[in-house]
Amino acid sequence: MKFEHGVYLVTEPSGDLAAIVANAVAGGVDLVQVRDKGASTGALIEIVQDLRRRVAVPIVVNDDLDAAQHAAGVHVGVDDLPPSKARRVLGPSAIVGWSVNDPGQLDEVEEMRACDYVAASPVWATHTKPDHQPPLGLEGIRAIAGRTDLPVVAIGGIDVARAAGAVAAGADAVAVVTAITRADDPRRAVADLVEAVREGRGRR
Numbered sequence: 001m002k003f004e005h006g007v008y009l010v011t012e013p014s015g016d017l018a019a020i021v022a023n024a025v026a027g028g029v030d031l032v033q034v035r036d037k038g039a040s041t042g043a044l045i046e047i048v049q050d051l052r053r054r055v056a057v058p059i060v061v062n063d064d065l066d067a068a069q070h071a072a073g074v075h076v077g078v079d080d081l082p083p084s085k086a087r088r089v090l091g092p093s094a095i096v097g098w099s100v101n102d103p104g105q106l107d108e109v110e111e112m113r114a115c116d117y118v119a120a121s122p123v124w125a126t127h128t129k130p131d132h133q134p135p136l137g138l139e140g141i142r143a144i145a146g147r148t149d150l151p152v153v154a155i156g157g158i159d160v161a162r163a164a165g166a167v168a169a170g171a172d173a174v175a176v177v178t179a180i181t182r183a184d185d186p187r188r189a190v191a192d193l194v195e196a197v198r199e200g201r202g203r204r
C-alpha cells in the first residue's frame with residue numbers, strides 16, 4: 001500500500017471521534033485505525049459504519065477480525081491473531097498491518113507476505129499504550145526498514161518535532177494518536193505532520 005502524505009491516524013476512545021477523524025482527514029491523513037480496546041465488536045462496527053459515511057480514506061480496525069470485515073482491514077500485533085489468518089479471512093484486497101518490535105519477526109516469511117505494512121513499535125515511549133514493548137529508537141526504524149520492502153510505519157511518541165527524523169530514518173509514514181487526537185486543531189496538527197514527513201523524505 002502507498003502512504004501518499006505519510007500520516008496515519010490511530011484513534012482513542014475519548015473526545016469527539018467523528019469530528020477529530022473528519023478534521024484529521026481534511027488535514028491529510030492517508031489511513032485511519034479505529035482503536036478502542038474496551039469496545040465490543042458491535043460497537044466497533046457502528047463506529048466504522050459511521051466513519052465510513054463521513055470520510056473517504058480507508059478505515060482499519062485494531063485487533064478485531066469480525067469488526068474488520070465491515071472495514072477496509074485490520075491491524076494486529078504479536079499477541080493477536082497472525083496476519084496470515086487475517087489475510088485468509090479478509091481476502092486479497094483488505095489492508096493488513098502488523099506490529100514489529102523485534103526485527104527477527106521480519107524473518108517470518110509467511111506472515112510478512114500477508115502484510116501491507118509493518119509498524120515499528122514503539123519508536124519512543126508513550127503513555128497512550130502503557131504495555132508497550134521497549135522503544136526501538138531511530139536505529140530500530142533503520143534496522144526494520146533496511147530488511148523489508150514493505151512500507152514501514154513508525155508509531156509511539158511521535159509528534160511534529162519527531163516525525164521528520166522518523167521518516168529520514170526510513171519510515172514511510174508516521175502513525176499518531178495523541179499529537180492529533182488531543183491537538184487544539186487536529187486538521188492543523190495533521191497538516192504540520194504532513195509537512196514534517198515531506199521534510200523527512202527530502203533528507204533520505
Ligand SMILES: Cc1ncc(COP(=O)(O)OP(=O)(O)O)c(N)n1
Binds near residue numbers: 035097155
Ligand atoms: C499502526 C499501529 N502500530 C502498532 C499498533 C499496536 O498493536 P498491538 O501491539 O497489537 O497493540 P494494541 O494496539 O492492540 O494495544 C497499532 N495498534 N497500530
Ligand SMILES: Cc1nc(C(=O)O)sc1CCOP(=O)(O)O
Binds near residue numbers: 035125128177179
Ligand atoms: C497504538 C500504539 N501502539 C504502540 C506500539 O508500540 O505498538 S504505541 C501506540 C500508541 C501511540 O500513541 P501516541 O501517538 O499518543 O504516542
Ligand SMILES: [Mg+2]
Binds near residue numbers: 062063075076077
Ligand atoms: Mg493488538
